[in-house]
Amino acid sequence: MDLICNAYSNSSDDEPDSQPKSRPGCRTTIFAPSKRSKPDKPPTFQSEAPIPGRYISKRERALHSQPTPGPSPPIATSPVLGSITDTKLPHEVMASLRQTKSRSLLSEIPKRLSIALSGHTKAVNALNWSCTHAHLLASAGMDQTVCIWNVWNRDQKLARVFKFHNAAVKDVKWSHQGLSIISCGYDYSSRLIDVEKGTEIRTFKEDQVVGVLKFHPDNSNIFLSGGSKGSLRLWDARTGNVVHEYIRGLGSILDVEFYADGKQFISSSDVSGANISENSIIIWDVSRQIPLSNQVDA
Helix, strand or coil, rough: CCCHHHHHCCCCCCCCCCCCCCCCCCCCCCCCCCCCCCCCCCCCCCCCCCCCCCCHHHHHHHHHHHCCCCCCCCEECCCCCCCCCCCEEEEEHHHHHCCCCCCCCCCCCCCCCCCCCCCCCCEEEEEECCCCCCCCEEEEEECCCEEEEECCCCCCCEEEEEEECCCCCCEEEEECCCCEEEEEECCCCEEEEEEECCCEEEEECCCCCCEEECCCCCCCEEEECCCCCCCCEEEEECCCEEEEEEEECCCCEEEEEEEECCCCEEEEECCCCCCCCHCCCEEEEECCCCCEEEECCC
């Protein structure tokens, strides 16, 4: 048995030794296996420009055509200057406002009060009282701003200053529902604004200076606009689309007003440059987009 074990334990001449034998007088250096260094950042691959004349697959064309997503644009907001609530109104003012039950008397100012409001830096073009919050007043000015006033507040009367327009603001109107307003001006646009949040909800672009606005009496999602080119447009505030357009070819629209039932409205135009004074005031049918009369009885 010892002879057999010794025979198998000796290395064969045909097989190389696992470790080299050192020769006398020679120094053998053994190198440790090198470790692959890990990259600090994953490698980035840049898409090469397509070579002219080379076939480009549909998938490769789609990858080259995909735009790089950029950061979402910030929502324009207005700083809060004061409160729009009625918690700091004098007791006598609150009592006076609560007594005005009628909608037509809701925005009446007590005759014994006199208040000066200073905030605009240029002329004021329009004023409008809120029909749901009788202590709030909106003003539009040539200084490109819309101001919201808490008129009888003991502390800060100027509650909001909106600077969403790029030119002078011509008109402003309160919505019949909620704390929102719509304004228009010389930047060829109307803008729906959330007064409480101080944000712009939607912009309505036109091809004319927009001079007048009016909400529908029964639906605050619908409003009417009139401009310098004589065009009248009925807008859906939810979608930003024009529902109807009323064109008569007259001068700039000076004012508009809905009838109480909301089925008709009346418009006045500046026709001083032409001898058509009988068409300066027109009654329109809202749904049929046609004038019903150009004669208004006093």
